[in-house]
Amino acid sequence: MKVSTFLKRAILPVTAAFMLAGCGSSDSASGSKENVLEKIEEEKVITWGVKNDTRLFGLMNTETNEVEGFDIDLARALTKEMFGEDTEVKLKEVTSKTRIQLLNGSDIDAIIATMTITDERKKEVDFSDVYFDAGQSLLVKKGSDITGVDSLGGKTVLAVKGSTSAINIREKAPEAEVLEFENYAEAFTALKQGNGDALTTDDSILYGMADEDPSFELVGGQFTEEPYGIAIKKGNEDFVEKVNEALKALKDSGEYDEIKDKWIKAN
Structure with a gap:
């Protein structure tokens, strides 16, 4: 037997073993759930999924090139209540069709976009307490x-x-x-x-x-009845709890009503 052939036969099983070990490690990593709350606290940045086409809730102001509305102001107030003023707020446009996909793809950390809480959606995401009652x-x-x-x-x-x-x-x-x-x-x-x-x-x-x-x-x-909730990636109960605590604090302080009355005058 040639030395080169012997070496190939000896090396191949070892290489395969390393590849299998690597695959197992990768699968384990991909199966692990991202802790969104820890990520936000470490990076000091939170990305909210918001509507850009919904007047009063989330609408792009073409003069200022800024998104404005009830959901936007509430997202900023919640961020400040949860993380303080040092955490940057980023807003990413979503639609009713794309928002869950973007959330589960890690493009956004939470959805505040006139999203109704339903049993079907609870299979894909977790929701905060109701933040607005619509119909x-x-x-x-x-x-x-x-x-x-x-x-x-x-x-x-x-x-x-x-x-x-x-x-x-x-x-x-x-x-x-x-x-x-x-x-x-x-x-x-x-x-x-x-x-x-x-x-x-x-x-x-x-x-x-x-x-x-x-x-x-x-x-x-x-x-x-269309109760709106803030959607968060499944497996992040600590983040859901923190959002609920912040939402309650805003309601107790009266800041929630100030934001609502600013935008939802007809309701």
Whole structure:
């Protein structure tokens, strides 16, 4: 047997053993859960997932190039309450369709983006206590013959992809045609252009649209309950607890009400 052949046969098992050991180590590392709270405290940076297209809650101001709204101010207040003034606040745009994916992909640390707490979503993320009580409603052109979900038969209703609103309206008005859009801005534009008879989502968001264009109004009242929660990656109970403590502190001090009254005047 040649020496080179002998060496190859001797080296290959050893190499394979190292590779297997390396794979086992990698799998173990990938299976470990990231402690988001520790990361924030070490890096002194927190990244919130927020909406950029939702008036009153999270809307891009084209003049200042800054996102503004209730969710934004609450995120900053929570950050200060939890970590003090030295922690930097970063805001990353999310949509109803992308927010859970971005959270679980470590692009963001927490979601505060008009996100309704549901049993289905609890399978993918953990939620804080309720920070805002909303309810689904309908936005229509003033003078419309639509008065509520019972009058949607044969009508076209606009909704946003990935939202509970699209699911709910199909259950409440099965005879209506539902068109889904990527975000609220696109859906509202479609409504204004006459591409639908009504737009449905949480009343808190619809109030912002009616405030933007008074030729539209809400009808029918709330036909669902939509409690908003702050979403956090699963396995971070310590972070959820810290958020809940901070939220309670803001409510007890009256700062929460100040932020809410600043933005949600119609509620």
